[in-house]
Amino acid sequence: MTGATPMDHAHPHRAPLLIRDLRADDADARDALITRAFADTPHASGTEAAIAAALDTHGIASVSLLVERDGVPVGCVQTSPVSLSDGTTGWHGLGPIAVDPACQRDGIGTALMTAALERLRSLGASGCVLLGDPAYYTRFGFAADPRLVLPGVPPTYFLRLAFGDVVPSAKVRYDAVFEAG
Ligand SMILES: CC(C)(COP(=O)(O)OP(=O)(O)OC[C@H]1O[C@@H](n2cnc3c(N)ncnc32)[C@H](O)[C@@H]1OP(=O)(O)O)[C@@H](O)C(=O)NCCC(=O)NCCS
Numbered sequence: 001m002t003g004a005t006p007m008d009h010a011h012p013h014r015a016p017l018l019i020r021d022l023r024a025d026d027a028d029a030r031d032a033l034i035t036r037a038f039a040d041t042p043h044a045s046g047t048e049a050a051i052a053a054a055l056d057t058h059g060i061a062s063v064s065l066l067v068e069r070d071g072v073p074v075g076c077v078q079t080s081p082v083s084l085s086d087g088t089t090g091w092h093g094l095g096p097i098a099v100d101p102a103c104q105r106d107g108i109g110t111a112l113m114t115a116a117l118e119r120l121r122s123l124g125a126s127g128c129v130l131l132g133d134p135a136y137y138t139r140f141g142f143a144a145d146p147r148l149v150l151p152g153v154p155p156t157y158f159l160r161l162a163f164g165d166v167v168p169s170a171k172v173r174y175d176a177v178f179e180a181g
Contacts, residue, residue: 015070017108019115022056022064022076029073030066037098048096054177055080062092063119067112075099077112079120082129084148084170090126093174113140117161127162129172134159148172 022030031049038044055061055078063079077097084091094116099108117140120128130137131153134144142159147169150158160167 017074017111018068019065019111020068022066026066026073027053027056030076033073033076033100034096034098036101037104038096040101048098051177052076052078052096054180055175058177060175060177062123062125063116065112065115065119067108067115069103069108073100074103075108075112077116079116079128080175082175083173084168085173086168086170088126088168088170090124091168091172092120092125092128093172094128094130095132109136110139113137121163125163126166127160127164129158129160131158133157150174 031053034049034052038046038048056064060080061078062081063077065077066073067075075098077094079092079094081089082091082093094113097109097112097116099112117128128142129148129150130142131150132142134142134156137159140161142161144156144158145160145167146155147167148158148160149155149170150172158172
């Protein structure tokens with residue numbers, strides 16, 4: 001939900017988070033945020049900021065959210081439609097997601113994940129996939145599933161969350177901007 005201000009029960013004196021749609025004038029701050037967040041991340045490609053920019057510039061992103069604390073951007077997340085080889089539509093890929101390293105482990109990533117998934121559901125999406133560490137994403141309902149395959153990646157790290165009862169059997173392809181970076 002845009003403008004959501006989740007209560008910070010663990011830190012009641014901390015300014016609330018404001019989650020909102022990304023605006024064009026956020027581009028530079030978002031770029032710097034993603035670059036900082038991925039700088040020390042294993043498996044980072046170094047192209048995450050360029051991918052995020054391309055998703056917005058070309059109108060590919062289905063969800064593009066920024067989270068602010070005290071007016072300062074501290075995190076961002078995007079989703080974009082993915083193609084399924086069986087022709088099923090309505091599935092989206094989540095990523096990149098990034099939280100400023102100075103603010104990590106404080107619930108901001110959780111707030112962003114929750115907001116992005118809520119938005120996808122409100123858009124009528126059928127499901128969401130992502131490439132990530134199951135230790136983090138299973139808490140949001142994501143799970144590896146042999147029916148959905150992202151060629152070339154370890155299956156245990158390719159995770160799905162269906163919003164309905166149906167999980168297609170298909171190969172998944174992200175938009176070409178993820179390859180170009
Ligand atoms: C992944 C990321 C968005 C999480 O944001 P965050 O604000 O730190 O997350 P939260 O505070 O909501 O959650 C923290 C919890 O997640 C765990 N966690 C965070 N990243 C994790 C990871 N990569 N693998 C496993 N657990 C992870 C923390 O240990 C902590 O666990 P706890 O709640 O049991 O203590 C953030 O760490 C980040 O920006 N990382 C660098 C960029 C990245 O790797 N993005 C994901 C790939 S697209």
